[in-house]
Amino acid sequence: xxxxxxxxxxxxxxxxxxxxxxxxxxxxxxxxxxxxxxxxxxxxxxxxxxxxxxxxxxxxxxxxxxxxxxxxxxxxxxxxxxxxxxxxxxxxxxxxxxxxxxxxxxxxxxxxxxxxxxxxxxxxxxxxxxxxxxxxxxxxxxxxxxxxxxxxxxxxxxxxxxxxxxxxxxxxxxxxxxxxxxxxxxxxxxxxxxxxxxxxxxxxxxxxx
Amino acid sequence: xxxxxxxxxxxxxxxxxxxxxxxxxxxxxxxxxxxxxxxxxxxxxxxxxxxxxxxxxxxxxxxxxxxxxxxxxxxxxxxxxxxxxxxxxxxxxxxxxxxxxxxxxxxxxxxxxxxxxxxxxxxxxxxxxxxxxxxxxxxxxxxxxxxxxxxxxxxxxxxxxxxxxxxxxxxxxxxxxxxxxxxxxxxxxxxxxxxxxxxxxxxxxxxxxxxxxxxxxxxxxxxxxxxxxxxxxxxxxxxxxxxxxxxxxxxxxxxxxxxxxxxxxxxxxxxxxxxxxxxxxxxxxxxxxxxxxxxxxxxxxxxxxxxxxxxxxxxxxxxxxxxxxxxxxxxxxxxxxxxxxxxxxxxxxxxxxxxxxxxxxxxxxxxxxxxxxxxxxxxxxxxxxxxxxxxxxxxxxxxxxxxxxxxxxxxxxxxxxxxxxxxxxxxxxxxxxxxxxxxxxxxxxxxxxxxxxxxxxxxxxxxxxxxxxxxxxxxxxxxxxxxxxxxxxxxxxxxxxxxxxxxxxxxxxxxxxxxxxxxxxxxxxxxxxxxxxxxxxxxxxxxxxxxxxxxxxxxxxxxxxxxxxxxxxxxxxxxxxxxxxxxxxxxxxxxxxxxxxxxxxxxxxxxxxxxxxxxxxxxxxxxxxxxxxxxxxxxxxxxxx
Numbered sequence: 001x002x003x004x005x006x007x008x009x010x011x012x013x014x015x016x017x018x019x020x021x022x023x024x025x026x027x028x029x030x031x032x033x034x035x036x037x038x039x040x041x042x043x044x045x046x047x048x049x050x051x052x053x054x055x056x057x058x059x060x061x062x063x064x065x066x067x068x069x070x071x072x073x074x075x076x077x078x079x080x081x082x083x084x085x086x087x088x089x090x091x092x093x094x095x096x097x098x099x100x101x102x103x104x105x106x107x108x109x110x111x112x113x114x115x116x117x118x119x120x121x122x123x124x125x126x127x128x129x130x131x132x133x134x135x136x137x138x139x140x141x142x143x144x145x146x147x148x149x150x151x152x153x154x155x156x157x158x159x160x161x162x163x164x165x166x167x168x169x170x171x172x173x174x175x176x177x178x179x180x181x182x183x184x185x186x187x188x189x190x191x192x193x194x195x196x197x198x199x200x201x202x203x204x205x206x207x208x209x
Numbered sequence: 210x211x212x213x214x215x216x217x218x219x220x221x222x223x224x225x226x227x228x229x230x231x232x233x234x235x236x237x238x239x240x241x242x243x244x245x246x247x248x249x250x251x252x253x254x255x256x257x258x259x260x261x262x263x264x265x266x267x268x269x270x271x272x273x274x275x276x277x278x279x280x281x282x283x284x285x286x287x288x289x290x291x292x293x294x295x296x297x298x299x300x301x302x303x304x305x306x307x308x309x310x311x312x313x314x315x316x317x318x319x320x321x322x323x324x325x326x327x328x329x330x331x332x333x334x335x336x337x338x339x340x341x342x343x344x345x346x347x348x349x350x351x352x353x354x355x356x357x358x359x360x361x362x363x364x365x366x367x368x369x370x371x372x373x374x375x376x377x378x379x380x381x382x383x384x385x386x387x388x389x390x391x392x393x394x395x396x397x398x399x400x401x402x403x404x405x406x407x408x409x410x411x412x413x414x415x416x417x418x419x420x421x422x423x424x425x426x427x428x429x430x431x432x433x434x435x436x437x438x439x440x441x442x443x444x445x446x447x448x449x450x451x452x453x454x455x456x457x458x459x460x461x462x463x464x465x466x467x468x469x470x471x472x473x474x475x476x477x478x479x480x481x482x483x484x485x486x487x488x489x490x491x492x493x494x495x496x497x498x499x500x501x502x503x504x505x506x507x508x509x510x511x512x513x514x515x516x517x518x519x520x521x522x523x524x525x526x527x528x529x530x531x532x533x534x535x536x537x538x539x540x541x542x543x544x545x546x547x548x549x550x551x552x553x554x555x556x557x558x559x560x561x562x563x564x565x566x567x568x569x570x571x572x573x574x575x576x577x578x579x580x581x582x583x584x585x586x587x588x589x590x591x592x593x594x595x596x597x598x599x600x601x602x603x604x605x606x607x608x609x610x611x612x613x614x615x616x617x618x619x620x621x622x623x624x625x626x627x628x629x630x631x632x633x634x635x636x637x638x639x640x641x642x643x644x645x646x647x648x649x650x651x652x653x654x655x656x657x658x659x660x661x662x663x664x665x666x667x668x669x670x671x672x673x674x675x676x677x678x679x680x681x682x683x684x685x686x687x688x689x690x691x692x693x694x695x696x697x698x699x700x701x702x703x704x705x706x707x708x709x710x711x712x713x714x715x716x717x718x719x720x721x722x723x724x725x726x727x728x729x730x731x732x733x734x735x736x737x738x739x740x741x742x743x744x745x746x747x748x749x750x751x752x753x754x755x756x757x758x759x760x761x762x763x764x765x766x767x768x769x770x771x772x773x774x775x776x777x778x779x780x781x782x783x784x785x786x787x788x789x790x791x792x793x794x795x796x797x798x799x800x801x802x803x804x805x806x807x808x809x810x811x812x813x814x815x816x817x818x819x820x821x822x823x824x825x826x827x828x829x830x831x832x833x834x835x836x837x838x839x840x841x842x843x844x845x846x847x848x849x850x
Contacts, residue, residue, distance in 0.1 A: 011234075012235050013236060013465060016466055017466070020231065044549075056225060057225045085238075086238070087238040088236065089236050196222055
């Protein structure tokens with residue numbers, strides 16, 4: 001069977017990268033004694049695929065993976081067995097059964113939503129203006145690792161939220177397709193905010209229907 | 210002192226700027242987080258190398274479990290931050306903290322360093338400094354944690370005597386509880402005095418508190434004697450052992466990042482009866498105690514289940530000598546059949562039986578097969594007491610190649626006592642024969658990795674009297690190996706840089722004066738001495754000069770037969786006259802057989818007669834001790850004392 005697991009990645013696990021997370025899930029499934037399918041060949045690989053890499057340091061409330069098992073299991077059973085096999089900073093929020101023939105998970109991701117909390121006080125009205133300017137602009141040429149690209153079309157939504165106590169934070173949805181991935185820290189840079197003084201949390205991944 | 214929350218906030222600002230930030234955040238499965246305020250005593254165990262290496266250390270794991278099983282104490286962990294992280298921590302005012310609760314190490318009652326090798330000494334000083342704790346024992350007061358250390362390098366604790374409050378000599382499982390109990394007793398008092406606590410610690414069997422001893426030197430710079438300066442401290446500190454190995458740890462911490470060894474380790478046996486004269490571990494971990502097959506297999510199963518690790522290592526100094534090794538391999542392959550698990554059974558004897566064992570474990574042939582002949586000429590093999598005829602090596606390696614392994618790793622040492630270029634040439638000749646024979650049975654794909662490390666004469670071994678081979682001689686021998694072996698593209702050769710060997714030699718053979726050299730070298734930037742990035746030879750040389758000491762005095766001097774060693778007041782219960790007899794036999798090229806076959810009265814039984822009497826039979830591989838009245842009649846005459 002093919003199961004889709006939605007999970008959180010918080011705390012210390014923010015500093016576990018994509019490849020290590022893959023390994024972590026393989027071990028967790030072994031601990032839970034779930035019958036993972038392996039690829040054929042000299043170095044069999046477990047059939048686990050993570051939807052979209054989460055940059056190091058970001059927390060998440062909604063990461064998604066697909067895993068294939070050699071036998072059918074009730075989704076509640078999968079969730080129950082995995083519960084005690086995961087480190088404390090990963091929690092499963094949903095397990096569902098997926099059609100075996102559905103396209104690969106990674107190809108289905110469209111965009112990702114983020115909440116960005118600011119750890120240093122900022123001038124709210126100035127930031128609001130910058131957010132509006134960014135959203136009004138036609139293009140936003142930027143350079144990353146020696147390559148020029150336009151950040152603007154990758155920003156699908158960007159807004160500033162003001163708490164009752166006056167503190168402000170940002171909410172954004174960025175494109176997350178193959179070859180067209182917006183990075184929150186690029187948006188923060190464009191807004192004149194040092195990513196070092198923020199805490200970014202991915203809230204969900206948005207998939208093609 | 211910073212709170213855990215303050216430390217976490219500061220960490221979030223720097224972690225994305227360092228390599229592998231996952232090293233510094235904890236949060237691993239199977240780590241233990243207890244309520245700080247609900248326990249009386251807090252212990253931090255430190256492995257003073259990076260997380261990637263330290264996390265797999267079984268010694269730390271055993272002690273961590275021992276303390277966390279107590280209701281009145283907690284144990285957390287810390288490792289040495291890598292250079293990039295250390296720089297940022299110092300810049301941002303972050304003291305070294307524990308991974309579990311993110312509390313500064315200075316908040317703990319007890320800090321225990323594991324020192325399995327000497328190149329961790331400078332890191333130990335650096336960690337104390339990074340934790341904001343005075344590096345010198347003499348500068349600490351009642352507000353500071355007690356700093357203890359143990360592990361194989363505590364066999365000669367003297368070079369670190371100025372920095373460590375108390376050393377645990379020998380095995381730590383029991384003594385750690387005695388230490389914690391004593392700390393609890395003294396710290397509960399409203400007018401707790403550090404000095405009084407240290408006096409109490411000095412009276413625990415197996416504990417050495419260096420401040421209560423003084424060394425005097427002869428005019429030639431050697432030690433006259435090291436004597437206690439308070440009546441409570443024993444003249445001779447005997448190592449501690451456990452009569453029976455405790456159940457092995459099964460809930461190994463599972464790191465959230467890649468580390469060096471992602472595996473479960475189960476100790477199948479402690480100690481070794483082979484008596485290889487160069488091997489410190491073989492001398493200081495006696496007596497041999499074995500676990501039952503059932504206990505090993507059950508522990509391995511539980512550990513694999515609780516970690517999900519893909520690899521299991523069955524640890525001992527000499528797997529082939531484990532009495533029920535066949536049954537063990539049988540039981541392991543049966544229990545783990547169909548599960549994806551790599552099983553490592555290191556330290557196998559050079560014989561075809563070993564190949565059968567590896568065959569039964571159905572191991573991937575890709576990993577290579579490791580054997581350690583250590584020497585290649587008959588003369589050398591007699592001297593080091595590891596006698597394996599060439600024919601056995603050729604037959605075994607041929608067998609390994611023909612059964613599908615393409616790579617064999619052969620470990621040798623150069624620089625053995627009295628070794629000549631001919632003995633080194635014998636290594637070349639043997640390796641060529643191995644690969645030639647391999648090609649006959651398996652074709653041109655066969656490969657050979659030759660590891661040629663350099664011998665360091667270690668304290669408390671029969672070779673403690675000998676000098677290290679000179680730098681020139683080592684370089685000449687290495688040049689010979691490189692010139693002749695590297696002609697063959699199928700042979701890979703690795704060796705140790707002479708500077709690294711020298712460092713290991715003076716650190717392991719040093720006296721109390723070496724402490725100042727270590728301090729100065731650390732002050733001038735020496736740390737991570739086991740790493741290419743860290744080791745700074747010039748800094749060490751300058752430190753010796755600054756203190757008017759000659760490093761060759763420690764490394765290249767043959768010891769007098771009546772010399773008092775800096776470690777004379779510490780014993781692993783293997784007597785000096787036994788070691789000296791063995792040394793003399795080595796000079797005459799005499800072999801001593803496995804001591805399971807014939808007890809040579811090394812001193813273990815008289816020292817631990819009571820423990821043996823209470824645990825008779827198969828558990829130990831020493832003869833039984835009959836009755837309390839029976840006098841040990843196999844003591845050898847005193848030689849060299």
